[in-house]
Amino acid sequence: MEDLLAARWQMAVSLGFHIIFACIGMVMPFFMATSHYQYLKTKKPLYKDLTKAWSKGVAIFFVTGAVSGTVLSFELGLLWPKFMLHAGPIFGMPFSLEGTAFFIEAIALGFFLYGWDRFSPWFHWFTGVVVGISGLASGILVVAANAWMNSPAGFDFVDGQYLNVDPIAAMFNDAWFSQALHMTLAAFVSTGFAVAGIHAYMMLKGKNVEFHRMAFVIALLFGGVAAILQPISGDISAKDIAVRQPAKLAAMEAHFETGKSVPLIIGGLPDVKNKKVDYAIEIPGALSFLAHGDFDAEVIGLDQFPEEDHPPVMVTHIAFQIMVGLGMALVGLSLLFFFSRWKKKEWLDARWFLWLFVLGTPLGFIALEAGWTVTEVGRQPWIIYGVLRTEDAVSPIPGIVYSLFLFVGIYVSLAVVVTFLLIRQIKAVPDSLRKASDPKENPFPSNS
Amino acid sequence: MLYVVIVFLAFSILLYVLLGGADFGAGIIELVTPERMKNKIRARTYETIGPIWEANHMWLIITIVILFVGFPAVYSLLSIHLHIPLLLMLFGIIGRGTAFVFRHYDAVQDEMQRVYNLIFTVSSFVTPFFLGLIFAASIGGKIDPGAVDFLGAYVWPWLNGFSVSVGVFTVAICGFLAAVFLVGEAGNEAEKRFLVTRSRLFILATVLAGGVVFLAAELQDVPLVGLLLGEIVTVGILLLATVAMIVLWIQLPKAGRLLSRALAGFVVTAVLLAFGYHYFPDIVITSAGENLTVFNAAAVGKPIETLAWALLLGSIFILPSLGYLIYSFQKEKNPASHRG
Ligand code: HDD
Ligand code: HEM
Ligand code: HEM
Numbered sequence: 001m002e003d004l005l006a007a008r009w010q011m012a013v014s015l016g017f018h019i020i021f022a023c024i025g026m027v028m029p030f031f032m033a034t035s036h037y038q039y040l041k042t043k044k045p046l047y048k049d050l051t052k053a054w055s056k057g058v059a060i061f062f063v064t065g066a067v068s069g070t071v072l073s074f075e076l077g078l079l080w081p082k083f084m085l086h087a088g089p090i091f092g093m094p095f096s097l098e099g100t101a102f103f104i105e106a107i108a109l110g111f112f113l114y115g116w117d118r119f120s121p122w123f124h125w126f127t128g129v130v131v132g133i134s135g136l137a138s139g140i141l142v143v144a145a146n147a148w149m150n151s152p153a154g155f156d157f158v159d160g161q162y163l164n165v166d167p168i169a170a171m172f173n174d175a176w177f178s179q180a181l182h183m184t185l186a187a188f189v190s191t192g193f194a195v196a197g198i199h200a201y202m203m204l205k206g207k208n209v210e211f212h213r214m215a216f217v218i219a220l221l222f223g224g225v226a227a228i229l230q231p232i233s234g235d236i237s238a239k240d241i242a243v244r245q246p247a248k249l250a251a252m253e254a255h256f257e258t259g260k261s262v263p264l265i266i267g268g269l270p271d272v273k274n275k276k277v278d279y280a281i282e283i284p285g286a287l288s289f290l291a292h293g294d295f296d297a298e299v300i301g302l303d304q305f306p307e308e309d310h311p312p313v314m315v316t317h318i319a320f321q322i323m324v325g326l327g328m329a330l331v332g333l334s335l336l337f338f339f340s341r342w343k344k345k346e347w348l349d350a351r352w353f354l355w356l357f358v359l360g361t362p363l364g365f366i367a368l369e370a371g372w373t374v375t376e377v378g379r380q381p382w383i384i385y386g387v388l389r390t391e392d393a394v395s396p397i398p399g400i401v402y403s404l405f406l407f408v409g410i411y412v413s414l415a416v417v418v419t420f421l422l423i424r425q426i427k428a429v430p431d432s433l434r435k436a437s438d439p440k441e442n443p444f445p446s447n448s
Numbered sequence: 449m450l451y452v453v454i455v456f457l458a459f460s461i462l463l464y465v466l467l468g469g470a471d472f473g474a475g476i477i478e479l480v481t482p483e484r485m486k487n488k489i490r491a492r493t494y495e496t497i498g499p500i501w502e503a504n505h506m507w508l509i510i511t512i513v514i515l516f517v518g519f520p521a522v523y524s525l526l527s528i529h530l531h532i533p534l535l536l537m538l539f540g541i542i543g544r545g546t547a548f549v550f551r552h553y554d555a556v557q558d559e560m561q562r563v564y565n566l567i568f569t570v571s572s573f574v575t576p577f578f579l580g581l582i583f584a585a586s587i588g589g590k591i592d593p594g595a596v597d598f599l600g601a602y603v604w605p606w607l608n609g610f611s612v613s614v615g616v617f618t619v620a621i622c623g624f625l626a627a628v629f630l631v632g633e634a635g636n637e638a639e640k641r642f643l644v645t646r647s648r649l650f651i652l653a654t655v656l657a658g659g660v661v662f663l664a665a666e667l668q669d670v671p672l673v674g675l676l677l678g679e680i681v682t683v684g685i686l687l688l689a690t691v692a693m694i695v696l697w698i699q700l701p702k703a704g705r706l707l708s709r710a711l712a713g714f715v716v717t718a719v720l721l722a723f724g725y726h727y728f729p730d731i732v733i734t735s736a737g738e739n740l741t742v743f744n745a746a747a748v749g750k751p752i753e754t755l756a757w758a759l760l761l762g763s764i765f766i767l768p769s770l771g772y773l774i775y776s777f778q779k780e781k782n783p784a785s786h787r788g
Contacts, residue, residue, distance in 0.1 A: 096514075100761070
């Protein structure tokens, strides 16, 4: 494998791994805080158990997020030193603020995890909320850095020089808002449905049904609302890139020729050589409408760009179809959930209903990875859109493929161990229920 | 404003070495603890570093961010030429962090614990070793920006006696910090006696490794003796450190927790300070003779200014809450809560 390809894969694998843990780290604290709040209000011990059960899982996810994030901050240089040489000072603002957010998150987590029965209950609750808010803030900040790669701002590019750098303008680039909004919602959708699915499965097994129902409802209240808002935010993103990154939109839609009143292509296999899409459903004028709010508007196609500036059409198109398809499926599940809470309470216990949500467990995360594939692959061949090519940024060191193999090995083992620990954690829940009445119980097993 | 950034850079490195170092050291101590004591030491480690573990490793991230935002040329050059040891250090960081948490949060205590413990102790050793090695390679003068052959560009800059000896020295320092730190946490006399012996062992190891560093530097033409001869400031600092070390050796069994920790912290701070003073303003010394300094490698214009403000703003939030965290968990610890 050539080094450039290996470096791209290593970056993609590392980010794709980190994002899962980052999302869980951003969203679970809100679920915990909700359940914790219910406990403080209603004094039902089950809510306390739920909060604690979740917080143990979160500790495992948190450390995996932290180490994979640390790896990333080195990898940016290890793989793309020439990118960081120029980009570091320009898009560094979000990272320097993110440092603060991480720190606060870590400190608050220390208070929260080790603070049961040590602080006043509401102070303790509040530290949990701080974990969530600072997690969200760090997510939004780092996405602002990524948005800068899509929509470079805050410097003048003259004769290969990066002049008049303004880090604040770089942070608030044109893409940051649409990406941050979409990403934040996506974190709630993916984590919400994953958590709900696991608890739905436990309800099906008939263990601690009341406990798991509480968890299921909290996760879906967040995940469901976010899933319904997601297409709206996705539409904002699409309208935005239609103007900013027309080549990416064209690749997403496999739209080869510029024209007016362009149809929306659903599904299908792009045939890049012959510039057409096989087996697709076409909705007349819909792409023009979605991109520019007018059925007759002109949409720029790939023909407007030289061949060497085309993103990989196949990957981008298919990833986009996966994201949108799953997004719609999740909207459906969310509507079903809210409808049954409102009108058909008996469905909430029905096996078919729970099975639907069990099947929904991975969908949010698949959509999330697909969405990032759209954004990142759709930016190619640029690492900084229109400014620096990915191939010009890669490290000169040979043999990157070996470090790729090592990282894949490490991430696969970590994923296996985390899954294994999670299963043990879930199986141990009845244990913690039995001990629940003992206030002095040590929440953390120590092997002393 | 550049000076604000430089101070923060130095400060984060120092705190990472002190706090992160004590943290790594706990794993190193575990490695040299006889089987029958291991469980106690493990429990002690968990009680002491559990709540602040996550915060400790943040100092490394702050250091990296300061480097790539403020001194991109340094970050970029080191990333290229020290790619291999940086990767090895990363593997250490991954192994350590995950094994530490997994072993305490695994809902079932079984043979998996053996695996976690093995990974934890080995990576506690590997990480500081490469940290020290990278630090030494950066100032060792063996980085050749023009090298075209693989070994010359990517291996010899760090695979040399000087860098390796600094790696070993760093491991010794971490063990020393942790041993002294844990003495204050000992649950009973036997445990305390054990930890005092370990502390003295690591004091010896540190002094010995320090000697080897100078020897290796001489052999490799790294101009380090200036640190001992000639510069009045560094000689003074190192003398004070030696005195502190001797006091610590004698007083350790009797001294209060605070005093012994302060002395240990002082010793390590002094060593770093002497190094820093000796090399300032160089960060990377290359064999081509064109060194990167905190001045010529700094980003120009606004990035430094905004970085400085972000750091200042951040510390307003961070320092008080971090202080309160440490205070809360120190205050409420009482001997009765010590199981073991
Ligand atoms: C749960 C995950 C999820 C779901 C259900 C959706 N998305 Fe998405 N999408 C993402 C998760 C995601 C993401 C978080 O992975 C991305 C990558 C970068 C970003 O900002 O969000 C993304 C990017 C992304 C982009 C590219 C933005 C850019 O490059 O700047 C567009 C145009 C859309 N999405 C549009 C949609 C539409 C129309 C959806 C309709 C249902 C949709 N997304 C559902
Ligand atoms: C869209 C992409 C990303 C998002 C949404 C995101 C978000 C997050 C979040 C929420 C955390 C907290 C971890 C947790 O709670 O489990 C985290 C950790 C971390 N991330 Fe990311 N991140 C992203 C990409 C990156 C990148 C590209 C880098 C490196 C440059 C990075 C560096 C880090 C670091 C260093 C940590 C560890 C902080 C700690 O110790 O708490 N992240 N990330
Ligand atoms: C966490 C969510 C993210 C995922 C899943 C993701 C995914 C990917 C993928 C699939 C690639 C390879 C694209 C290709 O070469 O075809 C890539 C490249 C890259 N990404 Fe992201 N990305 C994420 C967020 C970020 C963020 C937040 C940053 C930086 C701030 C970032 C920086 C990069 C860089 C530097 C590259 C390599 C250059 C390139 O291929 O353009 N990514 N990412």
